[in-house]
Amino acid sequence: MLVADSLVKQFGSFKAVEGVSFTLERGEVLGFLGPNGAGKSTTMRMLAGCLEPDQGTARIAGYDCVHDRLEAQARLGYLPEGAPAYQAMTPRSFVAFGLRARGFGGSALKRAIDLALERARLGDMADRPIGTLSKGYKRRAALAAAIAHDPAVLILDEPTDGLDPNQKDGVRNLIREMAPEKAIIISTHILEEVPAVCSRAIVIAGGRLLFDGTPHDLAHTTESRSVETAFREMTRAVEHRS
Amino acid sequence: MMKALHAVYRRELTSYFQTPLAYVFLAVFALTAPAFAFHVGRFFDTNRADLAPLFDYLPWLLVVLMPALAMRSWAEERDRGTLEFVMALPMPLWAATCGKFLAAWTVAAAALLLTFPMWIAVNYLGSPDNAAIATGYLGAILMAGGYLAVGQALSATTSNQVIAFVLGTAASFLLTMAGLPIVLAAVGEEAPVFVSEFIAGLSALEHYNGFRFGVISLPDLVYFVGLIAAALSCAGLLIADRRGGGR
Numbered sequence: 001m002l003v004a005d006s007l008v009k010q011f012g013s014f015k016a017v018e019g020v021s022f023t024l025e026r027g028e029v030l031g032f033l034g035p036n037g038a039g040k041s042t043t044m045r046m047l048a049g050c051l052e053p054d055q056g057t058a059r060i061a062g063y064d065c066v067h068d069r070l071e072a073q074a075r076l077g078y079l080p081e082g083a084p085a086y087q088a089m090t091p092r093s094f095v096a097f098g099l100r101a102r103g104f105g106g107s108a109l110k111r112a113i114d115l116a117l118e119r120a121r122l123g124d125m126a127d128r129p130i131g132t133l134s135k136g137y138k139r140r141a142a143l144a145a146a147i148a149h150d151p152a153v154l155i156l157d158e159p160t161d162g163l164d165p166n167q168k169d170g171v172r173n174l175i176r177e178m179a180p181e182k183a184i185i186i187s188t189h190i191l192e193e194v195p196a197v198c199s200r201a202i203v204i205a206g207g208r209l210l211f212d213g214t215p216h217d218l219a220h221t222t223e224s225r226s227v228e229t230a231f232r233e234m235t236r237a238v239e240h241r242s
Numbered sequence: 243m244m245k246a247l248h249a250v251y252r253r254e255l256t257s258y259f260q261t262p263l264a265y266v267f268l269a270v271f272a273l274t275a276p277a278f279a280f281h282v283g284r285f286f287d288t289n290r291a292d293l294a295p296l297f298d299y300l301p302w303l304l305v306v307l308m309p310a311l312a313m314r315s316w317a318e319e320r321d322r323g324t325l326e327f328v329m330a331l332p333m334p335l336w337a338a339t340c341g342k343f344l345a346a347w348t349v350a351a352a353a354l355l356l357t358f359p360m361w362i363a364v365n366y367l368g369s370p371d372n373a374a375i376a377t378g379y380l381g382a383i384l385m386a387g388g389y390l391a392v393g394q395a396l397s398a399t400t401s402n403q404v405i406a407f408v409l410g411t412a413a414s415f416l417l418t419m420a421g422l423p424i425v426l427a428a429v430g431e432e433a434p435v436f437v438s439e440f441i442a443g444l445s446a447l448e449h450y451n452g453f454r455f456g457v458i459s460l461p462d463l464v465y466f467v468g469l470i471a472a473a474l475s476c477a478g479l480l481i482a483d484r485r486g487g488g489r
Contacts, residue, residue, distance in 0.1 A: 009487065050329045086324055098331065100246075102333075
C-alpha cells in the first residue's frame with residue numbers, strides 16, 4: 001500500500017533523510033518515532049507529495065509520489081505538522097473545500113462532510129470559525145479534512161499534539177476504528193501512544209532508520225522492556241555520534 | 243481538474259468576504275476612483291459626455307490597489323502553513339493559481355462596477371459613446387488582471403504579505419511607467435532604437451491607451467492576455483519549486 005524506497009533529502013548541506021526504506025500494508029498502524037530534527041516530517045512530506053526526494057522513490061497504492069503525484073495523492077489523507085487550517089473558515093467549510101478540490105459534489109459531498117465531522121467529534125464547533133477554536137478543536141478540524149475522502153493511506157504528523165487526555169483518547173479510538181481498512185502512519189513524541197495504538201514502530205534519528213518492528217520488539221531491545229528506554233538508548237547513541 | 247479550480251475559486255472568493263479585506267478594498271475603490279476623476283481629472287470642467295477623467299487616472303489606482311488584493315494569495319498560505327495542505331491535494335498547481343487569480347479578478351471587476359454612478363451621470367447629462375466607455379472598462383479590467391497576476395507571482399516569492407505588496411506595487415509601477423517619455427529619456431538617446439521600442443512595448447499604459455480611446459486592437463489584447471498567462475505561469479513554477487525544497 002505504501003513504499004518508501006531509499007529516500008534521501010538534503011537541504012543545503014544538511015542531510016535531513018539518508019536512505020530511509022520501509023513498506024506498509026493495509027491494516028497496519030505504524031508509529032513513526034524520532035527526536036526533533038530526526039527526519040520524520042521530511043519523510044512524511046515526501047510520502048505526501050509535498051516534497052520531492054533527491055534520491056529514492058515513494059509510492060502510494062502503486063503510484064509514484066512524484067511522477068503519478070495526483071493519483072497517489074487521491075489515495076492519501078495527510079495531516080501536516082501543526083495541523084494548518086484556514087482561520088476564517090469553519091471546520092465544515094474547510095472539510096468541504098478539501099472534498100470539492102478532490103472532485104466531490106452533490107449528496108456524496110454532504111455525506112462525506114457529515115461523516116468526517118462526526119468521526120472527528122467536532123460537534124457544535126463544526127460551524128464556528130477555526131480561528132476562534134481551541135487548539136484541540138483546530139487539530140480535529142484538520143484531522144476531519146484528512147480523513148473526509150476515506151483514503152486508503154493516512155499520514156498523520158503528530159495528530160495528538162496539544163490535545164487534552166480525553167481528546168487524545170478520542171483520536172486514538174478513531175485511529176483504531178479506521179485501522180482495519182487503511183494503512184496508517186502516525187508520528188508522535190508521546191511514546192505511550194505506540195503500544196496503545198500502533199501495530200508497528202519505526203525509530204529514526206539523524207535521517208537514518210534505526211529500528212523497524214513491533215512495539216513489543218522495540219521494548220524488548222532493552223532490559224527494562226520499556227519503549228521509552230529503548231527509544232532513548234537508540235536515539236542518544238546517534239545524537240552522540242553526530 | 244475544473245472542479246479543483248472551482249473549489250479554489252470558491253474558497254478564495256469567500257475568504258475575501260470573510261475578512262474586512264474585500265469590503266475595505268471595494269469602499270476605497272468606490273471612493274477614490276470618482277475622487278480622482280472629479281478633483282484631478284476635473285470631470286465636470288471638461289464639458290464632455292465621456293468617462294475619460296476616470297479612465298485617465300484608473301491605471302495609477304490599479305498600481306496600488308491590485309497588489310493589495312493579490313499580496314495574500316500565496317504569502318498567506320506560506321505564512322500560515324496551509325500551503326502544505328494545498329500541495330497535498332490531488333490537483334495541478336495551475337488549477338490553484340487560476341482559481342486564486344479568478345477570485346481576485348472577480349473582486350476587481352466588482353470594484354470597477356462600483357464606478358457605475360459615473361456612467362449613469364454622463365448618460366444623464368449627455369449622450370456619450372457607450373461602446374467606447376465599454377471598451378475603456380475592458381481595458382481597465384485587463385490591466386487589473388495583468389497587475390493581479392504579477393502580484394500573485396511576487397506573492398509566491400515570500401511568506402510576508404507586506405513584502406509581497408511592496409514588490410507588487412513596484413512591479414506594477416514599472417510596468418505602467420515603461421512607455422512614458424521620462425523613462426525612455428532615462429534609457430538614453432544613445433540607446434539603440436530597438437531597445438527603446440522594446441521598453442515602450444512593455445508598457446501596460448501604452449497598451450491600455452488604445453482601450454481608453456475606444457479602440458480594441460489585437461496586439462493590446464495579446465499583451466494583456468500574455469502578461470496574465472506569463473505571470474500566472476511564474477507563480478505556478480515558484481510554488482512548484484517548493485517541492486524541490488531548495489534543491
